[in-house]
Amino acid sequence: DVKVTQSSRYLVKRTGEKVFLECVQDMDHENMFWYRQDPGLGLRLIYFSYDVKMKEKGDIPEGYSVSREKKERFSLILESASTNQTSMYLCASSLSGTAQKLFFGSGTQLSVL
Amino acid sequence: GNSVTQMEGPVTLSEEAFLTINCTYTATGYPSLFWYVQYPGEGLQLLLKATKADDKGSNKGFEATYRKETTSFHLEKGSVQVSDSAVYFCALSGGSGNTGKLIFGQGTTLQVKP
Numbered sequence: 188d189v190k191v192t193q194s195s196r197y198l199v200k201r202t203g204e205k206v207f208l209e210c211v212q213d214m215d216h217e218n219m220f221w222y223r224q225d226p227g228l229g230l231r232l233i234y235f236s237y238d239v240k241m242k243e244k245g246d247i248p249e250g251y252s253v254s255r256e257k258k259e260r261f262s263l264i265l266e267s268a269s270t271n272q273t274s275m276y277l278c279a280s281s282l283s284g285t286a287q288k289l290f291f292g293s294g295t296q297l298s299v300l
Numbered sequence: 301g302n303s304v305t306q307m308e309g310p311v312t313l314s315e316e317a318f319l320t321i322n323c324t325y326t327a328t329g330y331p332s333l334f335w336y337v338q339y340p341g342e343g344l345q346l347l348l349k350a351t352k353a354d355d356k357g358s359n360k361g362f363e364a365t366y367r368k369e370t371t372s373f374h375l376e377k378g379s380v381q382v383s384d385s386a387v388y389f390c391a392l393s394g395g396s397g398n399t400g401k402l403i404f405g406q407g408t409t410l411q412v413k414p
Contacts, residue, residue, distance in 0.1 A: 220401060222404075229304075281400045
């Protein structure tokens with residue numbers, strides 16, 4: 188069964204900390220994505236990657252960075268966490284091409300205190 | 301830019317009721333359209349999709365038809381079950397090239413009561 192695994196289900200961090208969210212997929216997908224999900228706002232794209240070491244900004248990249256050193260792993264980095272980054276973070280992957288199905292992880296609920 | 305608008309929730313129905321969740325979009329070109337569902341405590345999963353005008357996507361009793369003239373992709377089900385309680389997201393393919401990124405609506409929560 189195909190799988191996208193996010194390293195933590197719940198995470199609590201303090202303001203100013205550097206935070207790493209890890210995502211691994213086992214489907215050899217080219218594309219990987221980080222979204223954040225907030226009530227009333229739906230899913231908003233933070234960053235995506237269509238190949239190893241390649242990355243592109245999504246709609247809300249400010250305050251975030253990403254790393255994709257291996258095809259199966261896509262990391263989201265909060266350089267200095269702030270309270271407005273408290274959110275549910277969802278990782279997804281897909282094959283290349285349009286209209287491809289996205290496979291999602293279960294999400295990481297991050298609270299920044 | 302491209303965008304998706306869904307009807308406000310939550311939607312509360314009794315079991316076996318008819319369901320409609322409205323979705324309209326704004327896009328240039330010819331996007332593909334999707335419905336994703338998120339069950340409690342889980343990530344999103346694809347429910348159905350349509351890739352061109354007048355296509356009908358269907359799965360698990362749910363249907364949606366790609367209407368270019370009204371820029372809509374409304375989700376329907378004839379008889380809902382308690383197990384259909386979830387958050388439903390309408391989405392469209394955005395951007396160019398082969399990036400495959402999706403633009404999502406704000407989500408509609410459905411609660412079905414026995």
